[in-house]
Amino acid sequence: MITAYYDPGYEAPLGNHVMPIRKFRLVAEALRSNPRVELRQPEPVTEEDLLRVHTRAYVDAVRTGEPRTLAESQKLPWSPDLFRSVLLTNGGVLAASRSALEAGVAAALASGFHHASADHGEGFCTFNGLVVAGEALLAAGDLERVAVLDLDLHYGNGTAQLANGRGWLTNLSLYGNDYRDNTPYRDIAIRRHEDGPNHRSVPLPAGCDGALLLEILERELPSLLDGGRPDLLLFQAGADPYCEDPYSPLDLDHAALLARDRAVFRFAKAQGLPVAWVLAGGYTRDVTQVVTVHTNTFDAALEVYG
Numbered sequence: 001m002i003t004a005y006y007d008p009g010y011e012a013p014l015g016n017h018v019m020p021i022r023k024f025r026l027v028a029e030a031l032r033s034n035p036r037v038e039l040r041q042p043e044p045v046t047e048e049d050l051l052r053v054h055t056r057a058y059v060d061a062v063r064t065g066e067p068r069t070l071a072e073s074q075k076l077p078w079s080p081d082l083f084r085s086v087l088l089t090n091g092g093v094l095a096a097s098r099s100a101l102e103a104g105v106a107a108a109l110a111s112g113f114h115h116a117s118a119d120h121g122e123g124f125c126t127f128n129g130l131v132v133a134g135e136a137l138l139a140a141g142d143l144e145r146v147a148v149l150d151l152d153l154h155y156g157n158g159t160a161q162l163a164n165g166r167g168w169l170t171n172l173s174l175y176g177n178d179y180r181d182n183t184p185y186r187d188i189a190i191r192r193h194e195d196g197p198n199h200r201s202v203p204l205p206a207g208c209d210g211a212l213l214l215e216i217l218e219r220e221l222p223s224l225l226d227g228g229r230p231d232l233l234l235f236q237a238g239a240d241p242y243c244e245d246p247y248s249p250l251d252l253d254h255a256a257l258l259a260r261d262r263a264v265f266r267f268a269k270a271q272g273l274p275v276a277w278v279l280a281g282g283y284t285r286d287v288t289q290v291v292t293v294h295t296n297t298f299d300a301a302l303e304v305y306g
Helices: 021-033 047-051 056-064 079-102 129-139 157-163 210-225 254-271 285-304
Strands: 002-005 039-041 105-108 147-150 167-176 178-180 183-185 199-203 232-238 275-281
Touching: 002 199, 002 285, 021 039, 021 285, 039 199, 047 056, 047 079, 047 129, 047 147, 056 157, 079 105, 079 275, 129 147, 129 157, 129 178, 129 232, 129 275, 147 210, 157 167, 157 178, 157 199, 167 210, 183 232, 199 210, 210 254, 254 275, 254 285, 275 285
Parallel strands: 002 039, 002 105, 105 275, 147 167, 147 232, 167 199, 232 275
Antiparallel strands: 178 183
């Protein structure tokens, strides 16, 4: 049995937006008939949780809507429901992390919001749930080290920024688009991210297929253990590397992404690392393709941990 955290309140009203926020609901609906998945509602994070990671000015802006440019720095239309939504989605990441520490594996039907930095949001990411969860568990004495494996199409620039000065955090990102200053860069041969002492970036070449991805994963996954064994692995399971995604230059079909997820879970299990994963990215016109990527991640986890 795998526990997955979901709340209808995740779905803030965004209007006709490129971010398919309804996907969280669609994945939950697809999972309800699976007897090996238990859906639970998380508690929202508190402002205290947010303020361990984000500035007071930014948290207040998202709560109140003023100044509007800061409240909408992540490219989402502000409303009072937006703040409630991100408290719940971050709460889902934290709840899944706690559950994984107990059970070995768990999921949040929400994004990790890896573009969010300390003082602003970017790329549809308001508060960085990955680092918020890590800080909350650290403050509670539940762990000492966290590793983030980011397999979203876009480089998690916010998580990298927040990793600076946080020696307890290790971040590994395999990506097909760089991302900085609220802008994706499709051609990583021209522009790629710089590494830091505890955040490592591995660009995937255009046309990367499943075999090459698995080869790179096998080579890079052990680096998650560098600097000290993590007590928890947070896995950003992106749907946007999918070959039909409008942002993706990669040649990864559903079978390739299923194999990707299976490799991650096998590594975590072999190393004895509790793993919590989140649903990231995915912008195909046909949202069912995004849902399939995410439900396949559950199939991979159930296969490995079943």
